[in-house]
Amino acid sequence: MSKILAINAGxxxxxxxxxxxxxxxxIAKGSAERIGQKLGKIKVVANGxxxxxxxxxxxxxxxxxxxxxxxxxxxxINDFSEIAGVGHRVVAGxxxxxxxxxxxxxxxxxxxxxxxxxxxxxxxxxEGIRAFMAALPGVxxxxxxxxxxxxxxxxxxxxxSIPYDYYKQFGARKYGAHGTSxxxxxxxxxxxxGQPLSDLKMIVAHLGNGVSLDAIKDGQSYxxxxxxxxxxxxxxxxxxxxxxASLVAFLEEKLELSVEQMTDILNTKSGLLGLxxxxxxxxDLLAKETTDERAKIAVDIFIDRIxxxxxxxxxxxxxxxxLVFTAGIGENEAPIRSRVCQSLGYLGVELDENLNxxxxxxxxxxxxxxxxxxxxxxxxxxxxxxxxxVVELGKIK
Ligand code: ADP
Numbered sequence: 264m265s266k267i268l269a270i271n272a273g274x275x276x277x278x279x280x281x282x283x284x285x286x287x288x289x290i291a292k293g294s295a296e297r298i299g300q301k302l303g304k305i306k307v308v309a310n311g312x313x314x315x316x317x318x319x320x321x322x323x324x325x326x327x328x329x330x331x332x333x334x335x336x337x338x339x340i341n342d343f344s345e346i347a348g349v350g351h352r353v354v355a356g357x358x359x360x361x362x363x364x365x366x367x368x369x370x371x372x373x374x375x376x377x378x379x380x381x382x383x384x385x386x387x388x389x390e391g392i393r394a395f396m397a398a399l400p401g402v403x404x405x406x407x408x409x410x411x412x413x414x415x416x417x418x419x420x421x422x423x424s425i426p427y428d429y430y431k432q433f434g435a436r437k438y439g440a441h442g443t444s445x446x447x448x449x450x451x452x453x454x455x456x457g458q459p460l461s462d463l464k465m466i467v468a469h470l471g472n473g474v475s476l477d478a479i480k481d482g483q484s485y486x487x488x489x490x491x492x493x494x495x496x497x498x499x500x501x502x503x504x505x506x507x508a509s510l511v512a513f514l515e516e517k518l519e520l521s522v523e524q525m526t527d528i529l530n531t532k533s534g535l536l537g538l539x540x541x542x543x544x545x546x547d548l549l550a551k552e553t554t555d556e557r558a559k560i561a562v563d564i565f566i567d568r569i570x571x572x573x574x575x576x577x578x579x580x581x582x583x584x585x586l587v588f589t590a591g592i593g594e595n596e597a598p599i600r601s602r603v604c605q606s607l608g609y610l611g612v613e614l615d616e617n618l619n620x621x622x623x624x625x626x627x628x629x630x631x632x633x634x635x636x637x638x639x640x641x642x643x644x645x646x647x648x649x650x651x652x653v654v655e656l657g658k659i660k
Pocket of ligand 1: 470471472473500543544545546547590591592595596
């Protein structure tokens with residue numbers, strides 16, 4: 264039995280999960296949030312007990328050291344030698360990384376060199392990796408990239424219709440995101456419908472705070488709705504999704520904003536939050552939808568954009584066998600799944616509303632036996648996918 268740490272470092276947070284392999288049992292999990300602020304928040308869940316405390320966590324390096332110290336002090340592990348491998352989610356893998364990779368000094372330098380594609384994430388992730396390499400010498404460290412699953416996109420789907428040189432010179436193309444989630448969910452959905460993934464025309468809708476859809480053909484990502492960055496595609500919690508690029512320049516001028524300020528508005532003050540003026544959280548909007556016009560329009564637009572992408576991707580796939588919902592909203596919000604599927608009658612999609620209502624954070628087929636498209640809920644598990652990659656690449660028994 265081996266213990267694997269799966270690490271998900273964001274710009275100001277570090278989430279972790281300790282997973283026993285091959286049983287895939289979660290031994291403990293936790294997070295350090297508000298890294299770099301005056302007072303950080305540290306959460307741990309182990310042995311069914313949840314603890315929370317506040318303490319300064321100046322850097323990601325400190326977060327790693329505190330985590331390792333805590334794991335031994337609270338006897339979650341007896342000593343570091345029990346950690347057989349560490350897997351790190353890395354947001355941007357550019358065109359360099361087509362799959363998860365064992366980390367050495369060269370790989371780490373490449374992750375750092377991709378910082379301009381994910382300025383808030385890659386440097387924080389690289390710092391976390393360095394801290395683990397120093398604290399656990401000889402333990403395999405594996406990088407699992409959000410983008411690598413989408414490196415199979417054909418040029419027709421990853422190129423923008425802008426001068427071709429910008430792609431060659433600056434890597435200006437679609438990279439996509441949520442790749443680890445898609446890899447896990449698509450494999451699991453194929454197992455659940457009992458057919459090889461390579462035989463299925465599948466669309467996965469990852470509906471969380473960040474929202475994207477992926478068209479899967481021949482077992483590979485064929486098109487995906489996020490773009491050069493995770494700002495593109497459908498309406499999200501706080502991100503705009505697709506808009507006319509000219510509107511950016513127009514609003515910058517009207518509001519006298521810098522490019523950075525405008526980009527920040529499109530990332531953090533738009534989407535469901537910007538439209539409703541109430542919340543980025545779908546639960547709040549569904550609760551207010553009947554009494555608040557703007558909550559209603561936000562939810563309507565959210566659903567409409569998903570329906571548009573499903574239509575476009577079905578056309579690109581030349582048909583659809585399997586539609587899968589995942590992530591916070593996809594796993595928990597039956598009304599959203601139902602309303603999306605009501606607009607897909609033309610594809611022969613038929614939901615079993617009772618099964619749909621019953622599916623809450625659980626794996627479930629929610630379409631009727633007559634439905635031409637199998638519709639499923641599959642809770643995503645990026646950390647488990649990371650742990651599996653560590654076991655495989657680290658040749659861990
Ligand atoms: P992230 O992209 O940050 O990982 P999540 O996948 O947790 O986000 O999704 C957040 C969204 O999912 C929110 O809009 C929230 O309303 C919805 N959501 C999350 N958990 C639940 C739940 N248990 N029940 C209903 N909706 C949920």
